[in-house]
Amino acid sequence: MADMKMISELLQKGRAKEVRELTQQAVDEGMEPQDILEQGLMDGMNEIGIKFKKNEVFVPEVLIAARAMHAGMGVLKPLLVEAGVKTRGTVVLGTVKGDLHDIGKNLVGMMMEGKGLTVVDLGTDVSPQRFIDEARTHNAQIIACSALLTTTMKEMEHVVRAADEAGIRGQVKIMVGGAPVTDAFCKSINADSYAPDAASAADAAMEFCMVS
Amino acid sequence: MREHMTGKERIEAVFRGRNADSIPWVPFAGVHAGKLAGYSAREVSTDADKLVESLRKVHSLYRPDGMPVMFDLQIEAELLGCDLVWSEDAPPTVSSHPLAQTQTIPSRLPGPDEGRLALELEVMARVKREFGEQTALYGLFCGPFTLASHLRGTNIFMDMVLDPDYVHSLLDYTLQVSQFMARCFSEAGMDVLAVVDPLISQISPEHFREFMHTPFSELFGYIKELGAFSSFFVCGNATMNIEPMCQTGPDSISVDENVDLAQAKRITDSYGVVIGGNIPLTTVMLFGSQQDNMKAAVQIIDSVPPGRLVISPGCDMPYDTPVEHVLAIEQAVHQTHSVREMVNTYEGSTFAFTGTLPDYEHLQRPLVEVFTLDSATCAACAYMVEVAKEAQHHMDIDVDVVEYKYTSTENIARCREMGITKLPSIYINGELAYSSIIPSRDKLIEEITEKAAAT
Numbered sequence: 001m002a003d004m005k006m007i008s009e010l011l012q013k014g015r016a017k018e019v020r021e022l023t024q025q026a027v028d029e030g031m032e033p034q035d036i037l038e039q040g041l042m043d044g045m046n047e048i049g050i051k052f053k054k055n056e057v058f059v060p061e062v063l064i065a066a067r068a069m070h071a072g073m074g075v076l077k078p079l080l081v082e083a084g085v086k087t088r089g090t091v092v093l094g095t096v097k098g099d100l101h102d103i104g105k106n107l108v109g110m111m112m113e114g115k116g117l118t119v120v121d122l123g124t125d126v127s128p129q130r131f132i133d134e135a136r137t138h139n140a141q142i143i144a145c146s147a148l149l150t151t152t153m154k155e156m157e158h159v160v161r162a163a164d165e166a167g168i169r170g171q172v173k174i175m176v177g178g179a180p181v182t183d184a185f186c187k188s189i190n191a192d193s194y195a196p197d198a199a200s201a202a203d204a205a206m207e208f209c210m211v212s
Numbered sequence: 213m214r215e216h217m218t219g220k221e222r223i224e225a226v227f228r229g230r231n232a233d234s235i236p237w238v239p240f241a242g243v244h245a246g247k248l249a250g251y252s253a254r255e256v257s258t259d260a261d262k263l264v265e266s267l268r269k270v271h272s273l274y275r276p277d278g279m280p281v282m283f284d285l286q287i288e289a290e291l292l293g294c295d296l297v298w299s300e301d302a303p304p305t306v307s308s309h310p311l312a313q314t315q316t317i318p319s320r321l322p323g324p325d326e327g328r329l330a331l332e333l334e335v336m337a338r339v340k341r342e343f344g345e346q347t348a349l350y351g352l353f354c355g356p357f358t359l360a361s362h363l364r365g366t367n368i369f370m371d372m373v374l375d376p377d378y379v380h381s382l383l384d385y386t387l388q389v390s391q392f393m394a395r396c397f398s399e400a401g402m403d404v405l406a407v408v409d410p411l412i413s414q415i416s417p418e419h420f421r422e423f424m425h426t427p428f429s430e431l432f433g434y435i436k437e438l439g440a441f442s443s444f445f446v447c448g449n450a451t452m453n454i455e456p457m458c459q460t461g462p463d464s465i466s467v468d469e470n471v472d473l474a475q476a477k478r479i480t481d482s483y484g485v486v487i488g489g490n491i492p493l494t495t496v497m498l499f500g501s502q503q504d505n506m507k508a509a510v511q512i513i514d515s516v517p518p519g520r521l522v523i524s525p526g527c528d529m530p531y532d533t534p535v536e537h538v539l540a541i542e543q544a545v546h547q548t549h550s551v552r553e554m555v556n557t558y559e560g561s562t563f564a565f566t567g568t569l570p571d572y573e574h575l576q577r578p579l580v581e582v583f584t585l586d587s588a589t590c591a592a593c594a595y596m597v598e599v600a601k602e603a604q605h606h607m608d609i610d611v612d613v614v615e616y617k618y619t620s621t622e623n624i625a626r627c628r629e630m631g632i633t634k635l636p637s638i639y640i641n642g643e644l645a646y647s648s649i650i651p652s653r654d655k656l657i658e659e660i661t662e663k664a665a666a667t
Contacts, residue, residue, distance in 0.1 A: 064373045099305075101305070
């Protein structure tokens, strides 16, 4: 029997090849794809998130773990689609207009995917209108905005306003984060949630998706 | 120890582990310098005259003991082929990475007459002549790791795990670029050569030792050979890397608010390394009140044992940082005792304003009130009092000019009563006319005349 704990541990070490092989083995042995996803891959990503939050692992370790997660997902995704497994929620993610920094944003995306959320990554320099349009197109529950600069974090307020004007605040929560962003800033622009790190952002996103 | 040291002497003393007459203060006014002279971030990043004029303002208003000439980590990246995106209120950002799709190692080193490096070297020479005798000048350049990430993009993080040899080779190259920058800046007369490597906070201590220890040790050794002081700037939560950073042998380390300064200083002290930091940039300097800024500076000073300490913003100050916030921090650093009293008095709830405010509606003649932190010690405050007195002297009508220093309880109460939150400020007939920005004499005369006519 393929060992889920082993998949989780190998994923945390970023061993993509072994994760893919063990995932395939588990599938071949008849294990439910959903169970492999949750007990193996997502468990590993969750552990990485906890360690990242505690300053025990850093950016390279998270990126390499996410790569291993993708390797495993390559095996599982077609099976999950086939089985009609529904996503736990959809997040439209991007770095705000005028800002090209994407390390933090990418980490958030990886952690959210690690929770089983569908992430639509819009990249960097994303206009408020684009966040709204894409949220509508993908029927997203969450818009997540990132900014690294004190000058560009102001753009987040424009995203909130655009969402107000579009009348989608009832369906879509707006999350904000990035080095200069604080909880007080989040409240001052009337966004829904601030998270200090990628793992916390994924937790907060899950909460929103569970209640919606 | 001399009674009144110049800023440069203060920095030198502290960097040599000796006592100074005050804690040194190094405001990181990068593009923010332009705000003081009315120029955009782009203008001060591309025009030598405008930058020199702006740095003069930094020097006269903020009374720095040490100051950077530019805080722009994109200069080398631009020379090496990265595209930049420009902004009017922030330094440029790197938008393309020439090595993103190819694992090659460049070999070309830039020349001192190339691109914006030529501009920076010219400005360094000019400010060195103007105030390099009194003030320690900092030459900042992009550290080898962050420069490698500019060239390679975020792939560099994966490379550290998947292809460590490539990362070692790329860092060998970026180290050469850093050494070249250090040499140029040293020749231009910079006293402190600061290696700014924000991304260091994003890797583990194990990765630091594996990849960074050797190039950074070489770099700090090289700076020592050049006869300059060195500093290692990092941004973000670099708590875990403070000790490995010390082990590369810099003279000083500068950290931002994500690092607990007291905890970090225990480590830097044990290595004889100076620590600089870490007034919070966003919450305090950009969005706080003037009181918050005084308080933050005093708290930081009070949280650590004396010596081997420099007070600075956490990192490059945002362009729009209110001027009065920086003035307040300067006062707190250089006049810590009196500012501590100000903060305590302000926060104490037991006092109230017992005097009477002037009857602003029925004044006999125009009344100019200058509210200052203390014109004897705060440069901007002194300029404001001076311009008010000059205006008074040059006007045809009689004008009353009064200064209220924030050093007395009564005056703090008066400020509170009038709702004054920004110092220095000029009030004419009880109404705010100027805060932080010092008007010209003629402009002030005009303003007073208008107010006089209106009453």
